[in-house]
Amino acid sequence: MxxxxxxxxxxxxxxxxxxxxxxxxxxxxxxxxxxxxxxxxxxxxxxxxxxxxxxxxxxxxxxxxxxxxxxxxxxxxxxxxxxxxxxxxxxxxxxxxxxxxxxxxxxxxxxxxxxxxxxxxxxxxxxxxxxxxxxxxxxxxxxxxxxxxxxxxxxxxxxxxxxxxxxxxxxxxxxxxxxxxxxxxxxxxxxxxxxxxxxxxxxxxxxxxxxxxxxxxxxxxxxNSLNIQALKLLGAALSEIRLCENNTVSLLLISQDMLRATGSKLFDTDLIIRYLLSVPSVQIAVLMVEMVDGRTKVSFRSRGEIYVNEIAKIYGGGGHRNAAGCLLQFSPEKASRVVLGDVREFLKTHVNNTVIQL
CATH class of the missing domain: 3.90.1640.10 (inorganic pyrophosphatase (n-terminal core))
Structure with a gap:
């Protein structure tokens, strides 16, 4: 090597x-x-x-x-x-x-x-x-x-x-x-x-x-070549974005129901995460996508010296310091609770030791 x-x-x-x-x-x-x-x-x-x-x-x-x-x-x-x-x-x-x-x-x-x-x-x-x-x-x-x-x-x-x-x-x-x-x-x-x-x-x-x-x-x-299904998914997704952790974390869950309703596919979710990091106060963006087998694909993005690959590594994932991902072996609902808990602890440790309330 x-x-x-x-x-x-x-x-x-x-x-x-x-x-x-x-x-x-x-x-x-x-x-x-x-x-x-x-x-x-x-x-x-x-x-x-x-x-x-x-x-x-x-x-x-x-x-x-x-x-x-x-x-x-x-x-x-x-x-x-x-x-x-x-x-x-x-x-x-x-x-x-x-x-x-x-x-x-x-x-x-x-x-x-x-x-x-x-x-x-x-x-x-x-x-x-x-x-x-x-x-x-x-x-x-x-x-x-x-x-x-x-x-x-x-x-x-x-x-x-x-x-x-x-x-x-x-x-x-x-x-x-x-x-x-x-x-x-x-x-x-x-x-x-x-x-x-x-x-x-x-x-x-x-x-x-x-x-x-x-x-x-x-x-x-x-x-500039998004299909109509991807645009419908984007419209549906933007209304579901949550800001939490004192507006330092943005979170979006895309369910199989949402994919079916818009006629979109997994790859249509790729461009959405950029919108999660567009709010100036957001330091970490988390996009979760429900897979057909019930597992959850998670993508992380971050700013500056906040290295989200460390979070992805907790679940056997990885990637870049400011762009990483993992595949969780459980449902999106459980994934939301577990990942947000780990993000909170990560922010406590890595961002001025600030305690952030859910």
């Missing part, structure tokens, strides 16, 4: 072992985490196109459906959705000699794909690479590069592809590759406004635009 230090990027020498495994493979499967986002999708489509330019046979297989506002990336590289009954996807994994996981550093984030990857490693020559930027990686891959201080996995993919160009002498930064990386960086930096948006990130963005990425078109496709 390679974990780069704060304030620098990996050089060509550090990329070399990763590149050598990539180039030694012929049939490569790329994947990302469940409930994929712009960083994972943009990273895998960009890397997939670059590897095809190097003559590799590449398939992209994801554990869950691609959200509608990112489906234009299928024009960069086709994306298949894994299903345990889909023999074509299983066959692709069985034939692969390399699987690359992007934007996740836990094997469970691969969903049902992992058991087939694990089986391939046991009985054949399959290797696993992991490229990610989240905290606390699980050491399960043959080689993992996890740069926790990068703004996005897309930033790492940019550096990787530039090193691949240097290593192979082939031009790989095409408009399609640049588009995928730009989507990854733009979405994971909150349109270049989150704390890890360094001067280097702006430099990379400029290089991507010069290579053919269209910022206006990409932003329009990602953020």
């Amino acid at each position: 390679i974990v780069a230090q704060h304030g620098r990027k990996l050089d060509d020498h550090e990329w070399k072992p990763f590149i050598e495994i990539l180039l030694s493979a012929e049939h490569i499967v790329l994947t990302t985490h469940m409930n994929s986002d712009g960083d994972g999708l943009g990273s895998e489509t960009a890397l997939g196109e670059a590897l095809r330019l190097l003559g590799k046979q590449v398939s992209i297989i994801n554990p869950t459906e691609v959200p509608p506002n990112y489906r234009f990336l299928s024009g960069v590289a086709p994306i298949d959705v894994f299903n345990a009954r889909n023999e074509a996807c299983i066959q692709e994994i069985a034939l692969a000699d390399l699987v690359v996981l992007l934007d996740a550093n836990l094997r469970e984030r691969m969903g049902g794909i992992w058991q087939h990857v694990d089986f391939g490693r046991e009985v054949g020559k399959l290797k696993v690479l992991c490229l990610d930027h989240h905290l606390e990686p699980e050491d399960f891959a043959d080689l993992m590069i996890c740069e926790a201080y990068a703004s996005s996995t897309g930033e790492l993919v940019y550096d990787l592809i530039m090193s691949l160009q240097e290593y192979t002498g082939k031009r790989l930064m095409t408009p399609a590759v640049a588009t995928g990386i730009y989507v990854a960086i733009m979405t994971d930096t909150g349109s270049f406004r989150f704390p890890k948006t360094t001067p280097y990130v702006y430099h990379v963005a400029g290089e991507l635009v010069a290579a053919g990425a269209d910022p206006n078109d990409i932003y329009d496709k990602v953020y």
